[in-house]
Amino acid sequence: MTNAANPNLPPGTTGLVLRRAALYDLTVWLMTLGRERAFRQRILNLAHLEPGESVLDVGCGTGALAIEAKRHVGPTGTVYGIDASPEMLVRADRKARKAGLEVVLKHAAAQALPFPDAQFDAALSTIMLHHLPRKAREQCVREIRRVLKPGGRLLVVDFAASAPKKRDFLAHFHRHGHVDLPDIIAMLGDAGLNIVESGAVGIRNLQFALAMAPRGDQSARKT
Ligand SMILES: C[S@@+](CC[C@H](N)C(=O)[O-])C[C@H]1O[C@@H](n2cnc3c(N)ncnc32)[C@H](O)[C@@H]1O
Numbered sequence: 001m002t003n004a005a006n007p008n009l010p011p012g013t014t015g016l017v018l019r020r021a022a023l024y025d026l027t028v029w030l031m032t033l034g035r036e037r038a039f040r041q042r043i044l045n046l047a048h049l050e051p052g053e054s055v056l057d058v059g060c061g062t063g064a065l066a067i068e069a070k071r072h073v074g075p076t077g078t079v080y081g082i083d084a085s086p087e088m089l090v091r092a093d094r095k096a097r098k099a100g101l102e103v104v105l106k107h108a109a110a111q112a113l114p115f116p117d118a119q120f121d122a123a124l125s126t127i128m129l130h131h132l133p134r135k136a137r138e139q140c141v142r143e144i145r146r147v148l149k150p151g152g153r154l155l156v157v158d159f160a161a162s163a164p165k166k167r168d169f170l171a172h173f174h175r176h177g178h179v180d181l182p183d184i185i186a187m188l189g190d191a192g193l194n195i196v197e198s199g200a201v202g203i204r205n206l207q208f209a210l211a212m213a214p215r216g217d218q219s220a221r222k223t
Pocket of ligand 1: 013014015016017018019028058059060061062063064065082083084085088108109110111125126127128131132136
């Protein structure tokens with residue numbers, strides 16, 4: 001089945017799907033002042049990944065976080081990345097190969113994850129939710145909840161609204177949206193996840209919420 005509106009998108013995809021992968025990497029390089037790896041490590045520290053864990057990066061883009069996650073979980077761990085953009089996935093694949101690390105990349109919509117229930121120890125969604133309309137965000141979070149094991153964690157990182165006077169040249173170069181942290185927290189709670197920690201990432205106006213699927217829940221909830 002294909003997406004009638006755009007045959008290059010997975011069925012059911014809504015949201016702002018990026019195509020200019022090289023430009024995206026340049027934007028992140030500028031945003032992090034050339035220290036993207038440190039930025040990714042800081043985000044991953046919030047997810048408390050352990051060697052051997054299975055990890056899903058939802059809306060993985062050009063793969064930098066998924067590649068760094070593979071370094072954290074090591075050879076016995078597995079990392080999957082999904083994105084609706086073929087162009088972003090091609091670049092992610094090239095970067096993973098160059099790094100000599102195995103990241104399994106799938107072309108899929110965040111609203112319909114191509115995985116069985118309870119497959120992952122951890123899921124990551126970084127600067128992705130603001131690309132989705134509200135309904136799709138809720139579907140995406142419910143899907144992530146479905147594929148998490150009992151006790152599995154979800155880390156969401158996204159932009160908070162910034163005051164207009166604080167907008168810098170980068171904000172004009174890349175006009176990103178935002179999702180308010182209370183909205184993220186409410187959405188995670190509605191999907192049946194328990195909030196563990198939340199707050200500012202400490203980089204630009206990024207904020208995070210870490211949530212956990214209840215333990216002892218052997219049958220992940222169906223959407
Ligand atoms: C701002 S990028 C973030 C990429 C990556 N998570 C990172 O931290 O660099 C947002 C990504 O979400 C993807 N995306 C947008 N809508 C999507 C959808 N409905 N399903 C899957 N991916 C989607 C875009 O193609 C893009 O690669």
